[in-house]
Amino acid sequence: MKLQISTECQGHGRCYTLAPQLLSSDDEGYVTISGGDPIEVPEELRELAEDVVGSCPENAISLIED
Amino acid sequence: MKRLVVVGASLAGLRAAQAARKAGFDGELVMVGQERHRPYTRPPLSKEVLAGEHTVDRVELPCDGLGIDWRLGAAAASLDRPRQRIILKDGDEVAYDRLILATGSRPRRWPGPGGELEGIHVLRDLDDALALRKAFDERPRVTIVGAGFIGCEVAQTARKEGLDVTLIDIAPTPMLPLGPELGAWCAELHHEHGVDLRLGAGVAGLTGDRHVRAVELTTGESIPADVVVVGLGALPNTEWLVGSGLAVDPGLHCDGTLTAIGDPDILAAGDIVAWPHPLADGEAIRIEHWTVAAEQGLLAGRNALVEPRERKAYVSPPYFWSDQYDVKIQSLGLPGRAERVELLESTPDGSRRVYGGAREGRLVGIIALNAARRLGSYRMALEDPPAFEELRASVAADPAALGAPVGAA
Numbered sequence: 001m002k003l004q005i006s007t008e009c010q011g012h013g014r015c016y017t018l019a020p021q022l023l024s025s026d027d028e029g030y031v032t033i034s035g036g037d038p039i040e041v042p043e044e045l046r047e048l049a050e051d052v053v054g055s056c057p058e059n060a061i062s063l064i065e066d
Numbered sequence: 067m068k069r070l071v072v073v074g075a076s077l078a079g080l081r082a083a084q085a086a087r088k089a090g091f092d093g094e095l096v097m098v099g100q101e102r103h104r105p106y107t108r109p110p111l112s113k114e115v116l117a118g119e120h121t122v123d124r125v126e127l128p129c130d131g132l133g134i135d136w137r138l139g140a141a142a143a144s145l146d147r148p149r150q151r152i153i154l155k156d157g158d159e160v161a162y163d164r165l166i167l168a169t170g171s172r173p174r175r176w177p178g179p180g181g182e183l184e185g186i187h188v189l190r191d192l193d194d195a196l197a198l199r200k201a202f203d204e205r206p207r208v209t210i211v212g213a214g215f216i217g218c219e220v221a222q223t224a225r226k227e228g229l230d231v232t233l234i235d236i237a238p239t240p241m242l243p244l245g246p247e248l249g250a251w252c253a254e255l256h257h258e259h260g261v262d263l264r265l266g267a268g269v270a271g272l273t274g275d276r277h278v279r280a281v282e283l284t285t286g287e288s289i290p291a292d293v294v295v296v297g298l299g300a301l302p303n304t305e306w307l308v309g310s311g312l313a314v315d316p317g318l319h320c321d322g323t324l325t326a327i328g329d330p331d332i333l334a335a336g337d338i339v340a341w342p343h344p345l346a347d348g349e350a351i352r353i354e355h356w357t358v359a360a361e362q363g364l365l366a367g368r369n370a371l372v373e374p375r376e377r378k379a380y381v382s383p384p385y386f387w388s389d390q391y392d393v394k395i396q397s398l399g400l401p402g403r404a405e406r407v408e409l410l411e412s413t414p415d416g417s418r419r420v421y422g423g424a425r426e427g428r429l430v431g432i433i434a435l436n437a438a439r440r441l442g443s444y445r446m447a448l449e450d451p452p453a454f455e456e457l458r459a460s461v462a463a464d465p466a467a468l469g470a471p472v473g474a475a
Contacts, residue, residue, distance in 0.1 A: 010394070011394065011438035011439075012357075012385070012387060012396070012438070013396075013438050013439075013441045013442060013445075014357060014385070016442065017441065017442045017445045020442075025438070025439050025442065026439070027439055028438065028439060029437070029438020029439035029440075029441065030438070047088075050088055051364060054081055054084065054085075054360055054364055055357070055360060055361065057107070057109055057356050057357065057360075057387070059107065059127070059128070
Protein backbone atom coordinates (compact mmCIF):
# COMPACT_ATOMS: atom_id res chain seq x y z
CA MET A 1 0.00 0.00 0.00
CA LYS A 2 1.35 3.39 -1.00
CA LEU A 3 0.37 7.04 -0.63
CA GLN A 4 0.67 9.29 -3.62
CA ILE A 5 0.21 13.05 -3.70
CA SER A 6 -0.41 14.98 -6.88
CA THR A 7 0.76 18.46 -7.77
CA GLU A 8 -2.63 19.79 -6.62
CA CYS A 9 -1.19 20.26 -3.10
CA GLN A 10 -1.97 23.78 -1.87
CA GLY A 11 -0.26 23.58 1.50
CA HIS A 12 -3.26 23.17 3.79
CA GLY A 13 -1.08 20.94 5.92
CA ARG A 14 -3.88 18.61 6.98
CA CYS A 15 -2.07 15.47 5.87
CA TYR A 16 1.25 15.95 7.61
CA THR A 17 -0.26 17.30 10.80
CA LEU A 18 -2.56 14.25 10.85
CA ALA A 19 0.18 11.76 9.99
CA PRO A 20 3.64 13.06 10.90
CA GLN A 21 4.76 9.40 10.92
CA LEU A 22 4.24 9.31 7.16
CA LEU A 23 4.52 12.82 5.79
CA SER A 24 6.37 16.07 6.29
CA SER A 25 6.35 19.52 4.78
CA ASP A 26 8.79 21.63 2.87
CA ASP A 27 9.65 25.22 3.80
CA GLU A 28 6.58 26.52 1.99
CA GLY A 29 4.20 24.20 3.83
CA TYR A 30 3.64 21.87 0.91
CA VAL A 31 3.87 18.17 1.57
CA THR A 32 7.35 17.03 0.54
CA ILE A 33 6.20 14.19 -1.72
CA SER A 34 3.85 16.44 -3.71
CA GLY A 35 4.11 15.44 -7.35
CA GLY A 36 6.81 12.89 -6.50
CA ASP A 37 7.13 9.17 -6.00
CA PRO A 38 4.58 7.41 -3.79
CA ILE A 39 5.66 6.36 -0.31
CA GLU A 40 5.20 2.97 1.31
CA VAL A 41 2.58 2.72 4.09
CA PRO A 42 2.88 -0.10 6.64
CA GLU A 43 -0.32 -2.12 7.11
CA GLU A 44 -0.72 -0.98 10.75
CA LEU A 45 -1.08 2.62 9.54
CA ARG A 46 -3.84 1.80 7.03
CA GLU A 47 -6.60 3.62 8.92
CA LEU A 48 -4.42 6.69 9.35
CA ALA A 49 -3.54 6.65 5.65
CA GLU A 50 -7.24 6.46 4.77
CA ASP A 51 -7.92 9.45 7.04
CA VAL A 52 -5.14 11.34 5.28
CA VAL A 53 -6.76 10.71 1.88
CA GLY A 54 -10.09 12.13 3.07
CA SER A 55 -8.49 15.08 4.84
CA CYS A 56 -7.14 16.82 1.73
CA PRO A 57 -9.27 19.76 0.60
CA GLU A 58 -7.71 19.53 -2.85
CA ASN A 59 -8.35 15.80 -3.37
CA ALA A 60 -4.64 15.51 -4.04
CA ILE A 61 -3.97 12.30 -2.13
CA SER A 62 -4.59 8.75 -3.22
CA LEU A 63 -3.94 5.37 -1.70
CA ILE A 64 -2.58 2.74 -4.04
CA GLU A 65 -3.21 -0.85 -2.99
CA ASP A 66 -0.46 -3.38 -3.74
CA MET B 67 -27.37 -2.77 12.39
CA LYS B 68 -28.71 -3.60 8.94
CA ARG B 69 -29.41 -0.24 7.44
CA LEU B 70 -27.47 2.99 7.75
CA VAL B 71 -29.09 6.07 6.28
CA VAL B 72 -27.17 9.27 5.63
CA VAL B 73 -29.24 12.39 5.01
CA GLY B 74 -27.22 14.99 3.15
CA ALA B 75 -25.15 14.06 0.08
CA SER B 76 -22.33 16.52 0.37
CA LEU B 77 -18.86 16.28 1.88
CA ALA B 78 -19.83 15.32 5.47
CA GLY B 79 -22.35 12.72 4.35
CA LEU B 80 -19.98 11.19 1.83
CA ARG B 81 -17.12 10.99 4.32
CA ALA B 82 -19.50 9.27 6.76
CA ALA B 83 -20.50 6.71 4.15
CA GLN B 84 -16.88 6.07 3.16
CA ALA B 85 -15.79 5.70 6.78
CA ALA B 86 -18.60 3.28 7.58
CA ARG B 87 -17.68 1.08 4.61
CA LYS B 88 -13.97 1.23 5.38
CA ALA B 89 -14.71 0.23 8.98
CA GLY B 90 -16.41 -2.89 7.67
CA PHE B 91 -20.10 -1.99 7.48
CA ASP B 92 -21.60 -4.30 4.86
CA GLY B 93 -25.31 -3.61 5.35
CA GLU B 94 -27.56 -1.34 3.31
CA LEU B 95 -26.26 2.19 2.92
CA VAL B 96 -28.76 4.79 1.75
CA MET B 97 -27.80 8.35 0.92
CA VAL B 98 -30.51 10.99 0.64
CA GLY B 99 -29.57 14.27 -1.02
CA GLN B 100 -31.54 17.38 -1.86
CA GLU B 101 -29.41 18.37 -4.84
CA ARG B 102 -29.49 16.42 -8.08
CA HIS B 103 -25.69 16.21 -8.07
CA ARG B 104 -23.56 13.54 -6.47
CA PRO B 105 -21.25 14.91 -3.77
CA TYR B 106 -18.83 17.60 -4.82
CA THR B 107 -16.39 19.86 -3.06
CA ARG B 108 -17.47 23.47 -2.54
CA PRO B 109 -14.31 25.53 -1.88
CA PRO B 110 -13.43 25.89 -5.60
CA LEU B 111 -16.92 27.24 -6.37
CA SER B 112 -16.00 30.79 -5.35
CA LYS B 113 -12.53 30.49 -6.88
CA GLU B 114 -11.64 28.21 -9.81
CA VAL B 115 -15.21 27.31 -10.85
CA LEU B 116 -16.35 30.91 -10.71
CA ALA B 117 -13.24 31.93 -12.63
CA GLY B 118 -14.11 29.34 -15.29
CA GLU B 119 -10.78 27.57 -14.73
CA HIS B 120 -12.26 24.34 -13.37
CA THR B 121 -14.90 22.33 -15.14
CA VAL B 122 -17.67 20.64 -13.21
CA ASP B 123 -15.97 17.23 -13.19
CA ARG B 124 -13.03 18.73 -11.29
CA VAL B 125 -15.18 19.32 -8.21
CA GLU B 126 -16.87 15.92 -8.10
CA LEU B 127 -15.80 13.86 -5.09
CA PRO B 128 -14.87 10.26 -5.86
CA CYS B 129 -17.67 8.02 -4.58
CA ASP B 130 -17.69 4.87 -6.67
CA GLY B 131 -17.50 1.41 -5.19
CA LEU B 132 -19.27 2.25 -1.95
CA GLY B 133 -22.46 0.32 -2.66
CA ILE B 134 -24.64 3.33 -1.96
CA ASP B 135 -28.35 3.39 -2.68
CA TRP B 136 -28.60 7.01 -3.87
CA ARG B 137 -31.77 9.05 -3.37
CA LEU B 138 -30.80 12.31 -5.04
CA GLY B 139 -33.07 15.26 -5.69
CA ALA B 140 -34.98 14.08 -2.63
CA ALA B 141 -35.34 16.52 0.25
CA ALA B 142 -36.09 15.18 3.72
CA ALA B 143 -39.30 16.63 5.13
CA SER B 144 -39.46 15.15 8.63
CA LEU B 145 -38.03 12.59 11.00
CA ASP B 146 -40.23 10.03 12.74
CA ARG B 147 -38.02 8.70 15.54
CA PRO B 148 -40.49 6.26 17.13
CA ARG B 149 -40.82 4.46 13.76
CA GLN B 150 -37.17 5.13 12.79
CA ARG B 151 -38.09 6.62 9.45
CA ILE B 152 -37.21 9.65 7.34
CA ILE B 153 -40.17 11.08 5.46
CA LEU B 154 -39.22 12.67 2.15
CA LYS B 155 -40.95 15.67 0.57
CA ASP B 156 -42.55 13.45 -2.05
CA GLY B 157 -44.07 11.30 0.72
CA ASP B 158 -41.68 8.36 0.40
CA GLU B 159 -40.32 6.93 3.63
CA VAL B 160 -36.83 5.64 4.31
CA ALA B 161 -36.37 3.32 7.30
CA TYR B 162 -33.13 3.32 9.26
CA ASP B 163 -31.43 1.44 12.05
CA ARG B 164 -28.85 4.17 12.47
CA LEU B 165 -28.99 7.61 10.99
CA ILE B 166 -26.35 10.22 10.17
CA LEU B 167 -27.65 13.74 9.63
CA ALA B 168 -25.51 15.95 7.43
CA THR B 169 -27.96 18.32 5.75
CA GLY B 170 -25.56 21.25 5.75
CA SER B 171 -26.62 24.82 5.39
CA ARG B 172 -28.09 27.20 2.86
CA PRO B 173 -27.26 30.82 2.12
CA ARG B 174 -29.15 33.60 3.79
CA ARG B 175 -31.03 35.50 1.07
CA TRP B 176 -31.40 39.25 0.88
CA PRO B 177 -34.24 39.87 3.35
CA GLY B 178 -34.99 43.50 2.46
CA PRO B 179 -36.68 45.37 -0.38
CA GLY B 180 -35.84 44.31 -3.94
CA GLY B 181 -35.07 40.66 -3.20
CA GLU B 182 -37.33 39.52 -6.03
CA LEU B 183 -35.33 41.28 -8.78
CA GLU B 184 -33.33 39.38 -11.38
CA GLY B 185 -29.56 39.51 -11.20
CA ILE B 186 -29.32 38.79 -7.46
CA HIS B 187 -27.06 35.85 -6.70
CA VAL B 188 -25.99 33.76 -3.75
CA LEU B 189 -23.11 31.30 -3.88
CA ARG B 190 -23.53 28.02 -2.13
CA ASP B 191 -23.97 25.19 -4.58
CA LEU B 192 -22.66 24.24 -7.98
CA ASP B 193 -25.66 25.62 -9.85
CA ASP B 194 -25.19 28.97 -8.06
CA ALA B 195 -21.55 29.07 -9.15
CA LEU B 196 -22.37 28.25 -12.78
CA ALA B 197 -25.12 30.89 -12.84
CA LEU B 198 -22.77 33.56 -11.48
CA ARG B 199 -20.05 32.47 -13.92
CA LYS B 200 -22.50 32.95 -16.76
CA ALA B 201 -23.41 36.40 -15.45
CA PHE B 202 -19.70 37.34 -15.30
CA ASP B 203 -19.44 36.66 -19.04
CA GLU B 204 -21.47 39.85 -19.63
CA ARG B 205 -18.74 41.82 -17.82
CA PRO B 206 -21.15 43.25 -15.25
CA ARG B 207 -20.53 45.75 -12.50
CA VAL B 208 -20.53 43.47 -9.47
CA THR B 209 -21.77 44.70 -6.11
CA ILE B 210 -21.35 42.37 -3.18
CA VAL B 211 -23.39 42.67 -0.02
CA GLY B 212 -21.48 41.09 2.86
CA ALA B 213 -17.67 41.01 3.19
CA GLY B 214 -17.28 37.59 4.76
CA PHE B 215 -15.65 34.54 3.18
CA ILE B 216 -17.92 34.38 0.16
CA GLY B 217 -18.02 38.13 -0.40
CA CYS B 218 -14.24 38.49 -0.23
CA GLU B 219 -13.52 35.46 -2.42
CA VAL B 220 -16.06 36.50 -5.05
CA ALA B 221 -14.53 40.00 -4.99
CA GLN B 222 -11.05 38.65 -5.67
CA THR B 223 -12.25 36.31 -8.43
CA ALA B 224 -14.18 39.15 -10.11
CA ARG B 225 -11.22 41.52 -9.83
CA LYS B 226 -8.90 38.95 -11.42
CA GLU B 227 -11.15 39.24 -14.48
CA GLY B 228 -10.99 43.00 -14.28
CA LEU B 229 -14.66 43.48 -13.37
CA ASP B 230 -15.72 46.55 -11.40
CA VAL B 231 -16.38 45.39 -7.86
CA THR B 232 -17.95 47.13 -4.89
CA LEU B 233 -17.85 45.29 -1.56
CA ILE B 234 -20.30 46.44 1.11
CA ASP B 235 -20.57 45.46 4.74
CA ILE B 236 -22.20 46.99 7.77
CA ALA B 237 -19.20 45.92 9.87
CA PRO B 238 -16.14 48.23 9.95
CA THR B 239 -13.81 45.50 8.61
CA PRO B 240 -14.20 42.44 6.37
CA MET B 241 -13.82 38.83 7.53
CA LEU B 242 -15.00 39.31 11.13
CA PRO B 243 -13.32 36.20 12.59
CA LEU B 244 -9.96 37.79 11.72
CA GLY B 245 -10.52 40.52 14.32
CA PRO B 246 -10.12 44.29 13.76
CA GLU B 247 -6.37 44.53 13.00
CA LEU B 248 -6.26 41.74 10.44
CA GLY B 249 -9.65 42.81 9.18
CA ALA B 250 -8.18 46.24 8.40
CA TRP B 251 -5.28 44.53 6.61
CA CYS B 252 -7.79 42.50 4.58
CA ALA B 253 -9.67 45.68 3.64
CA GLU B 254 -6.39 47.22 2.44
CA LEU B 255 -5.60 44.08 0.43
CA HIS B 256 -8.89 44.39 -1.46
CA HIS B 257 -8.45 48.12 -1.87
CA GLU B 258 -4.98 47.59 -3.40
CA HIS B 259 -6.54 45.21 -5.88
CA GLY B 260 -9.08 47.75 -7.00
CA VAL B 261 -12.15 46.81 -4.98
CA ASP B 262 -14.34 49.74 -3.98
CA LEU B 263 -15.02 49.03 -0.31
CA ARG B 264 -18.00 50.47 1.57
CA LEU B 265 -17.50 49.41 5.17
CA GLY B 266 -19.71 50.38 8.06
CA ALA B 267 -22.36 50.88 5.40
CA GLY B 268 -25.94 49.69 5.78
CA VAL B 269 -27.94 48.54 2.78
CA ALA B 270 -31.48 49.94 2.60
CA GLY B 271 -32.55 47.93 -0.41
CA LEU B 272 -31.97 46.76 -3.95
CA THR B 273 -33.63 48.65 -6.79
CA GLY B 274 -34.13 48.18 -10.50
CA ASP B 275 -36.71 47.56 -13.17
CA ARG B 276 -37.20 43.82 -13.63
CA HIS B 277 -33.45 43.43 -13.22
CA VAL B 278 -31.43 44.83 -10.33
CA ARG B 279 -29.74 48.16 -11.20
CA ALA B 280 -28.47 49.50 -7.89
CA VAL B 281 -27.80 48.85 -4.24
CA GLU B 282 -29.18 51.68 -2.10
CA LEU B 283 -27.20 52.50 1.04
CA THR B 284 -28.82 53.87 4.18
CA THR B 285 -26.77 57.05 3.65
CA GLY B 286 -28.81 57.71 0.51
CA GLU B 287 -25.96 56.78 -1.81
CA SER B 288 -26.86 54.56 -4.73
CA ILE B 289 -24.26 52.03 -5.96
CA PRO B 290 -24.88 50.96 -9.57
CA ALA B 291 -24.92 47.20 -10.07
CA ASP B 292 -25.61 44.74 -12.88
CA VAL B 293 -25.04 41.77 -10.62
CA VAL B 294 -25.55 41.69 -6.86
CA VAL B 295 -23.98 38.88 -4.86
CA VAL B 296 -25.46 38.40 -1.41
CA GLY B 297 -22.95 36.93 1.04
CA LEU B 298 -24.71 37.20 4.36
CA GLY B 299 -23.76 33.86 5.84
CA ALA B 300 -25.59 30.59 6.02
CA LEU B 301 -28.39 28.95 7.98
CA PRO B 302 -28.31 25.29 9.03
CA ASN B 303 -30.84 23.05 7.32
CA THR B 304 -32.48 21.77 10.47
CA GLU B 305 -36.07 23.05 10.27
CA TRP B 306 -37.20 19.63 9.09
CA LEU B 307 -36.02 18.19 12.43
CA VAL B 308 -38.20 20.49 14.49
CA GLY B 309 -40.94 18.28 15.93
CA SER B 310 -38.69 15.20 15.99
CA GLY B 311 -37.92 15.76 19.67
CA LEU B 312 -34.24 16.42 18.95
CA ALA B 313 -32.70 19.62 20.34
CA VAL B 314 -32.54 22.12 17.46
CA ASP B 315 -31.78 25.83 18.00
CA PRO B 316 -30.92 26.15 15.03
CA GLY B 317 -27.90 23.78 15.25
CA LEU B 318 -28.60 20.15 16.13
CA HIS B 319 -27.26 19.57 19.63
CA CYS B 320 -24.91 16.63 19.91
CA ASP B 321 -22.49 15.38 22.51
CA GLY B 322 -18.73 15.36 21.89
CA THR B 323 -19.02 12.10 19.93
CA LEU B 324 -21.44 13.75 17.45
CA THR B 325 -24.31 11.66 18.83
CA ALA B 326 -27.61 13.57 18.95
CA ILE B 327 -28.59 14.42 22.52
CA GLY B 328 -31.24 11.93 23.57
CA ASP B 329 -30.98 9.46 20.69
CA PRO B 330 -27.95 7.15 20.40
CA ASP B 331 -29.10 5.89 16.98
CA ILE B 332 -28.71 9.34 15.46
CA LEU B 333 -25.38 11.02 14.74
CA ALA B 334 -24.57 14.15 12.80
CA ALA B 335 -21.74 15.84 10.94
CA GLY B 336 -20.89 19.16 9.39
CA ASP B 337 -22.56 22.55 9.36
CA ILE B 338 -25.65 21.53 11.35
CA VAL B 339 -23.81 20.14 14.38
CA ALA B 340 -23.70 22.09 17.65
CA TRP B 341 -21.22 20.22 19.85
CA PRO B 342 -19.15 21.01 22.93
CA HIS B 343 -15.58 21.85 21.99
CA PRO B 344 -12.68 21.95 24.46
CA LEU B 345 -11.41 25.23 22.96
CA ALA B 346 -14.79 26.79 23.76
CA ASP B 347 -14.59 25.58 27.37
CA GLY B 348 -17.16 22.92 26.58
CA GLU B 349 -19.70 25.37 25.16
CA ALA B 350 -21.54 24.10 22.10
CA ILE B 351 -20.19 25.58 18.88
CA ARG B 352 -21.24 25.23 15.27
CA ILE B 353 -18.62 25.52 12.52
CA GLU B 354 -19.15 25.77 8.77
CA HIS B 355 -15.65 24.87 7.56
CA TRP B 356 -14.74 22.26 4.96
CA THR B 357 -12.34 20.34 7.15
CA VAL B 358 -14.75 20.16 10.08
CA ALA B 359 -17.39 18.68 7.77
CA ALA B 360 -14.87 16.19 6.35
CA GLU B 361 -13.47 15.12 9.72
CA GLN B 362 -16.80 15.01 11.50
CA GLY B 363 -18.25 12.94 8.67
CA LEU B 364 -15.43 10.46 8.99
CA LEU B 365 -15.85 10.21 12.75
CA ALA B 366 -19.65 10.00 12.62
CA GLY B 367 -19.37 7.15 10.10
CA ARG B 368 -17.11 5.21 12.44
CA ASN B 369 -19.02 6.09 15.59
CA ALA B 370 -22.31 5.00 14.02
CA LEU B 371 -21.02 1.42 13.88
CA VAL B 372 -20.27 1.13 17.59
CA GLU B 373 -22.19 1.57 20.82
CA PRO B 374 -22.19 5.00 22.50
CA ARG B 375 -19.60 4.19 25.18
CA GLU B 376 -17.07 3.20 22.48
CA ARG B 377 -17.55 6.34 20.43
CA LYS B 378 -14.71 8.85 20.14
CA ALA B 379 -15.07 12.58 20.63
CA TYR B 380 -14.35 15.21 17.98
CA VAL B 381 -11.80 17.57 19.50
CA SER B 382 -9.65 18.80 16.57
CA PRO B 383 -9.00 22.53 16.46
CA PRO B 384 -11.15 23.80 13.58
CA TYR B 385 -9.23 24.82 10.46
CA PHE B 386 -10.18 27.15 7.65
CA TRP B 387 -8.44 28.77 4.76
CA SER B 388 -9.27 31.47 2.30
CA ASP B 389 -7.38 32.40 -0.86
CA GLN B 390 -7.44 36.11 -1.54
CA TYR B 391 -5.21 37.42 -4.34
CA ASP B 392 -1.68 36.24 -3.54
CA VAL B 393 -2.38 35.55 0.13
CA LYS B 394 -3.34 32.25 1.65
CA ILE B 395 -5.12 32.94 4.91
CA GLN B 396 -5.18 29.91 7.19
CA SER B 397 -6.62 29.60 10.65
CA LEU B 398 -6.61 27.02 13.40
CA GLY B 399 -8.69 26.98 16.52
CA LEU B 400 -11.30 29.60 17.31
CA PRO B 401 -9.74 33.03 16.64
CA GLY B 402 -13.22 34.53 16.52
CA ARG B 403 -13.45 33.91 20.28
CA ALA B 404 -10.21 35.77 21.00
CA GLU B 405 -10.30 38.90 23.16
CA ARG B 406 -7.17 40.12 21.39
CA VAL B 407 -5.18 39.04 18.34
CA GLU B 408 -1.43 39.72 18.29
CA LEU B 409 1.40 39.20 15.83
CA LEU B 410 3.59 36.32 16.99
CA GLU B 411 6.06 35.91 14.16
CA SER B 412 6.84 37.50 10.84
CA THR B 413 9.40 37.43 8.08
CA PRO B 414 11.35 40.72 7.93
CA ASP B 415 9.35 41.89 4.88
CA GLY B 416 6.05 40.99 6.52
CA SER B 417 4.99 38.75 3.63
CA ARG B 418 4.57 35.77 5.96
CA ARG B 419 3.01 36.26 9.36
CA VAL B 420 1.35 34.34 12.15
CA TYR B 421 -1.06 35.93 14.60
CA GLY B 422 -2.28 34.39 17.82
CA GLY B 423 -5.62 34.97 19.49
CA ALA B 424 -5.81 35.02 23.29
CA ARG B 425 -8.80 34.48 25.50
CA GLU B 426 -8.54 34.61 29.27
CA GLY B 427 -4.76 34.58 28.90
CA ARG B 428 -4.62 31.39 26.83
CA LEU B 429 -4.13 30.66 23.17
CA VAL B 430 -7.51 30.06 21.51
CA GLY B 431 -6.67 30.30 17.81
CA ILE B 432 -4.12 31.39 15.24
CA ILE B 433 -4.23 33.03 11.84
CA ALA B 434 -1.40 32.50 9.39
CA LEU B 435 -0.76 34.55 6.26
CA ASN B 436 1.31 32.67 3.67
CA ALA B 437 2.82 30.69 6.54
CA ALA B 438 1.51 27.16 6.02
CA ARG B 439 4.65 25.52 7.27
CA ARG B 440 4.15 27.00 10.73
CA LEU B 441 0.69 25.48 11.22
CA GLY B 442 1.87 22.11 12.51
CA SER B 443 3.40 23.39 15.72
CA TYR B 444 0.37 25.53 16.55
CA ARG B 445 -1.97 22.65 15.87
CA MET B 446 -0.18 20.68 18.54
CA ALA B 447 -0.23 23.66 20.90
CA LEU B 448 -3.99 24.06 20.47
CA GLU B 449 -4.63 20.52 21.63
CA ASP B 450 -3.64 21.68 25.12
CA PRO B 451 -3.62 25.47 24.84
CA PRO B 452 -0.71 27.13 26.61
CA ALA B 453 -0.79 30.46 28.43
CA PHE B 454 -0.41 33.15 25.75
CA GLU B 455 2.77 34.65 27.24
CA GLU B 456 4.32 31.19 27.48
CA LEU B 457 3.51 30.61 23.82
CA ARG B 458 4.99 33.96 22.85
CA ALA B 459 8.22 33.08 24.65
CA SER B 460 8.45 29.66 23.06
CA VAL B 461 7.83 31.09 19.57
CA ALA B 462 10.53 33.73 20.17
CA ALA B 463 12.95 30.96 21.09
CA ASP B 464 11.98 28.69 18.18
CA PRO B 465 14.65 28.68 15.44
CA ALA B 466 12.03 27.43 12.95
CA ALA B 467 9.82 30.48 13.56
CA LEU B 468 9.57 33.14 10.83
CA GLY B 469 11.20 35.83 12.94
CA ALA B 470 10.42 38.35 15.63
CA PRO B 471 7.62 40.82 14.89
CA VAL B 472 9.02 44.20 13.90
CA GLY B 473 9.23 46.44 16.95
CA ALA B 474 9.22 43.53 19.42
CA ALA B 475 11.70 43.58 22.27
